[in-house]
Amino acid sequence: MIQAILDAVSLGGVYALAALGLGLVFGVMRLVNFAHAELITVASYTLVMTHQFPLLVSIIFSVVVASLMALIMELVAYRRLRGSNPATMLIVSFGVSVLLQKVYELVFGALPRSASVATWMTGAFTVGGVSITTASVVTIVLAVVILLAMGYLVERTKLGLQLRAAASDFQTARLLGVRSNRLIASAFVISGALAAVVAFVNVVGNPQVDPRFGLDITILALVGIVVGGMNSLRGSALGGFIVGAVLSLLNVILGNGRVYAYSWMFVIVIVILLVRPGGILSKFATKERV
């Protein structure tokens, strides 16, 4: 029971990080970046390919690679799309995602690459007669630390102020002197770094990295930002957490029916969207004005 709750919290934490990465980018340019999945994947590949190095070095590598990849995406593709219809941008990011998957397939092969990363995390320990997996505790600590750091960044720094301003009204923020290119680029870099953290936790749990490694978590994190409310970073993170935690709990509650956990999850999402198209945290049903 305690383990189930810990699992729910740790999965929720991971999804919150992934959703936060998506939410940052969505906030500054209304882009639902489907290719966030490929950032997670490339960070995972980096972790696996550099597993012979000390863990910290290999994590730094993966953060750098994922951030660079995010920056390249923005410079090469998304920059030209600023201000276009969100649906068009969604399809472009879908295209970028498939494109990168195929490139990974060409470079790394379609079969999974694996290596044991941070094996010390795979064990379990006992506290007061209850067995607890190390991974869940480490994940929770990691997620909390990073969420707190992000909270500080977003709430207390100038960059964070600009990000929040841009998320609520990009045009006005620009008029008030926020440099859009720099801001958007930093949002992409941070989302890349967050993708690398998500990748680390996932690779420890399942070191079989294939070209579609990041896909599932990204789809669910996407669902998360929609559920939480796309217009605020807090909403994105909360939505991601809810999706992860609910999914983890559904897996326990449904028992043999757990293969349908995704379906229930998606049904819940559709219902939430119908009741609150702006997400849980939205105060009123927003309607685009002319």
Place this chain on the structure above:
Amino acid sequence: MTTRLRLQELLGPILLVVAFSYAVGLQSAQGLLIVQSTLALFVMVLALHVFVGNSGVLSFGHGAFAMFGAFASGIVTTPSNIKEHSLQLQHLYPFLVNLNLGMYPSLVLAILAGAIVAGLSGLLLMRLNGLAAGIATFALLGVAYNIFFNNNRIGPGSQALLALPPFQFFEEPVVLTVIVMLAVYLFGISRAGRTLRATREDPLAAPALGISIMRVRWIAFTLSGAIAGLGGAMFAHVAGTVQVQDYYLPYTFMTLSMLIIGGGASLWGATVGTLLVTGIGQILLMMEQQKPILGIVVHLPNGTRAIVIALSLVVMLLWRSDGVTKGREFKLGMPKLRK
């Protein structure tokens, strides 16, 4: 309030599709297969055009309707004795085991299945706009995939349905496709189609003129669900097998790319997009297999094809987001100069 029927807008795409089918399909067995699978994909692209092109609302959910169509048609055309004895179908509902239909009744069933699923889900989904609609239709695809992948009472689960009967004659898929094109065009110029495009152009002015956005979108969604059901079933019978993965993300991506590359807003765009993507794909495939093209052998590593198709979608959207045809219908002669 309908648009005038301009014969060349209808006949241009139809003649192109028929000409393509005969020119490529009668050459070789491989050509025949290319034509048949292209037509099956084209029907799916047409389904997307009816809804996405006319309404401007994105849908990732049409793969779900194709799935329902393909499995409905696949299960009833697989002979009973195969269903009784094959390992992956041993948990099938008994009435499905005993149900046997011919090819055409099964296609009608596929159309109905697609229409019913689209009609019911549309009642809820059509309330949404923009991104929320995109994500919700994606959720629909996710639910359908999850159910078909795991439920072995209504289908083969994660396994494949094998031994589906193929089309007997070369002309069958061609005729089916032309009928669908006719229906799509007639819908486009109908009152409902025109109203729907009005809501796409201005979602605030249209309701002010007394148009119910939900109602016209629902009509188009249901019609396109029916066509997607047929497209999915045709795809299954051409391949001779059906598996749930065949209708998931790559299929959705491929058909959406075809529509967008051609230009989603017109029948001509859907036609050009499908043929263009197929053509480029085939040329690249021949290069990957080191076959000569016009006497020249170019060697490309495996996997290049998928990369080029994805790349051309991205480039197309960056360069010309209305597609090759800019969403215009087919027209003979030089474009008139505008004053």
